[in-house]
Amino acid sequence: MFRKSLRLSQSAQYIKQDEFLEALGRMWSSKRDTQPLPKKYSLAISGGVDSMALAVLCKEYIYPNAQLDAFVVDHKFRKTSTEEARIIQKTLEGALDIPTKILTLSLKDANMTTSNMETTARRLRYQALGHECRELRSRILLLGHHQDDQYESIIQRLSTSHTTGLRVMQALSNMPDCFGLYGIHQSGDPKPVSRTQYSLTGVHAIESGSIQIGRPLLQFPKERLMATCEKYDIPWIEDQSNKDVKLTSRNSIRHILQHHKFPSALSKERLLALSASKQAQSEALTSSVNRSMGQTKLALDIRTGTLTAVIPQTKLENTNVKIAVLHRLATLVSPLPLIEVSQFAGVGKSTSRLPFTAGDVYFQPVYSGTEQSEPTHWLLQRAPYKSQEAQKPHITMVFHPNNNPSPSPAWTNFRLWDNRFWIRIFNSSPKTINIRPLLPNDITTLRTLLKNKQLKIYSTTPSKDQYRLKYTQHPPSFLKEALETVAKGPIRFTLLAIAISDEQTGESNVCALPTLGLRFGDGAGWGKAFQGLQWEVRYKEVDLVGGDLRHCLN
Secondary structure: OEEOOOOOOOOOOOOOHHHHHHHHHHHOHHHOOOOOOOOEEEEEOOOOHHHHHHHHHHHHHOOOOOEEEEEEEEOOOOOOHHHHHHHHHHHHHHHOOOOEEEEEOOOOOOOOOOOOHHHHHHHHHHHHHHHHHHHOOOOEEEOOOOHHHHHHHHHHHHHOOOOOOOOOOOOEEEOOOOOOOOOOOOOOOOEEOOOOOOOOOOEEEEOOOOOEEEOOOOOOOHHHHHHHHHHOOOOEEOOHHHHOOOOOHHHHHHHHHHHOOOOHHHOHHHHHHHHHHHHHHHHHHHHHHHHHHHOOEEEEEOOOOEEEEEOOHHHHOOHHHHHHHHHHHHHOOOOOOOOOHHHHHHHHHOOOOOOEEEOOEEEEEEOOOOOOOOOOEEEEEEOOOOHHHHHOOOEEEOOOOOOOOOOOOOEOOOEEEOOOEEEEEEOOOOOOEEEEEOOHHHHHHHHHHHHOOOOEEEEEEEOOOOOOEEEEEEOOOHHHHHHHHHOOHHHHHHOEEEEEEOOOOOOEEEEEEHHHOEEEEOOOOHHHHOOOOEEEEEEOOOOOOOOOHHHOEO
């Protein structure tokens, strides 16, 4: 229940306005060059002293210059959790005048066990918070993590021999546990691409706009947060479950830190100082990588997800910088949600100019002279699919289970395909469609049907009517010409294809190559069934370190 602690010693000072505003600005420093400080903040409030201090600091120091709203998550772990959530809501709205919404999690269907309870609850919590931020158009969610949390995290990582033991929580990061959720994960604010950029394309935007997690209190110890709540007469909840050492590993770490004396090498001051040094090294490396990226000529083809990079060799003499640059380039085209930098360690130390694969990206050197000379540039593309992987549809969409056309068809939500393309579909047909890679036998089938005039090929461009595409018919040979021009070689078999599932034969027949703006129709079977099919495709968010995307597209 809510409580006020006994008065702290005079050494514990409350956080003053200039300190908090400085911490808030430091939190936003990585965005400062491109975006001003937000004018709207959402707060994740647990009722503990850390989040209640965050709420009062925001209310006292940045309101009314910024709009505030708060979320309280009711996990229903304890019998009193719902009552506590209501008390927190009442305090936030009554004492601080911050609009507050209670988010109730449904954990019954989450397949939660004792071993995965902590991670499952965390995932559901962040997804619920992400959805609410998206609905409120809030691009940043503030959390109350503080200096003591940093220390506990470091100890926890070191105790598991984690390679990132000294890595600290970041003051600003993307919303975790929300991969593939549109409008939350690296999406929601698309940047249009000129339609005249390509002669053959169906991709007219690049996504951006992750909801950010902000932690402005990381430099402050817990005792100062307690002093701040006392200063403004704000109560907080002492969560008794945090004392159950068997409940979570974090509770065990906290218990050990409170009841055992660690050697000086593992003291809070020593480890935080080492972490700060590690963070400074990381930031220095990032600055070097940014400079190298700024001097690297890039051409990104968002139709195929291929990247041409002219890397100045003299700028990559430092092995660590070389590894980090290769890693950064790979993220622009890789299908992996997370690429371990360690995958590039061997490449970074090597002087070989041979092709290589890392992070599911195929790096191919391109030479203007002999292969004994330095390559003029590198071509990066998604690594070929494994045979079994390519046979499986990546996304299946069932529109009308009763096999009846919808009287009022609507667009689907955006879905992330292969971690490279966001796609949504408009379809009035009852047919089930698959979004999958283009396969060799697809090309053979399409060419045969086109040659026999059983199918026609069209290029498409958007029209003013969001439910219609403009069509331009082409001769049967156009498919071969298009693939030779845009997707020559194995890269064509990583293209996104829309296919129709035949319920009787089990076949999956391609009716569109949306990133190329190509569709097939007017024939019998699947071509006729999908005359009303529409789509919208956007390329994933890319980080070019402030570069102008219009100058990084083929």
